Amino acid sequence: MARARLSHSPLPPSPDSSSRSHSDNDRPGKGHSDHNRQADIRRVAKILRDGGYTYDRSKHLIAEPRKEVSLTPSKRKKGSVDRLTGEEIDRLLTAAYEKSARQGLMLRTLLETGMRVSFFAKLTAEQIAFREKEIRVRGRGGKARDIPILQSLVNELRLHLGNRRTGYVFPSPRGGHYSSRRIQQIVKERAKDAEITKRFYPHLLRHTVAKRLADEGMPENLLQKFLGHENAQTTQVYYEPSRAQVKQAFEDAMD
Template identity: 50%
Template structure:
């Protein structure tokens, strides 16, 4: 009979040594379930984990307190909501500062999407890029691109420096910003396009996670009750 602990250890080694990010790991488990003839669990949560507004502010402040470059890097990761694999692949040529856009290209399927950025982030990226025309948007200390694993480590280290108790990882930043956009009234279809989701059903989880409408209903009920 299989030993669950040993199997779990082997899976962890595969994920670690293969450098899988959140999406890669998710796809790997989905593929394994399909090949094993297993059905996904039916009691899945209809919300996603995220950082609160206070935790997000603490996280970004901690990043900038290390140095401005780290602060800008993690702010960009947060506000663009890119998957970590997409983020480390960003080139200077993918940034349109005049249009305030980040162009995301899927190397596998050749798909392309545009992610808007704020004027404030665009100005900061302009200073960061300076006179460079090509190359990685954020160069590693060795002059190349960061690995996905290194970005995961930087996110984890920054969260610890910020005193955040929960587990913080790159995809949590994506969840956090997507929920914020839905809370702010951005149409779910627009959020889907920015995130690059194939199905609107994948994006609807952020509407379930958003709290503004629930809080508004609670306040009205409490005040009129």
């Protein structure tokens, strides 16, 4: 099956954030059990519900107590975003398609859309606008956005779905959706088959397309919208030059 290279309606409920990474400041202390944490969540939820808080007002409510106890996010090391090289992308997709056309399409979709695994696992056929060449997702906070996709990916998704226009795009063998953990396992298994030796994690696929788009000159505000970032600072990390880019710029200037 020919594959294009990575360009180097109703919405489902918001997926859970179980695969989200947390900083040390986000983690409860050792003596804070899961039971206590769930009780805390219920208490905060009751405050929000009883107070009639909107999403925007709730952000202020959470921000103030953080300041009160001096909670700050972990500092992100500039230039620390990793990515797959073009050769690694080719090897990964080859390994996936050799396993099955289905798994090849799964990894290609992740690579080209930058979709979070938790959203991808619950992707439905209704979310794909074939004519507009877009996939509609509901991001964090319940905000909807449209992810543009290439015509070649549209064609492959259409072929994969056949006459289906409802249900999960990649249903599990039991007919439901895959768990985020299972998607992560599949991605890691294919990375192992492709003999990719760097630390591999599913979010690396999202980093790869984001860094590629930034390097190709996509404006920061557009990349922010593509990725669904609420905070522009989260997007800025993709515009930090890598060592290889600095070296290449030096050689070009001195040549």
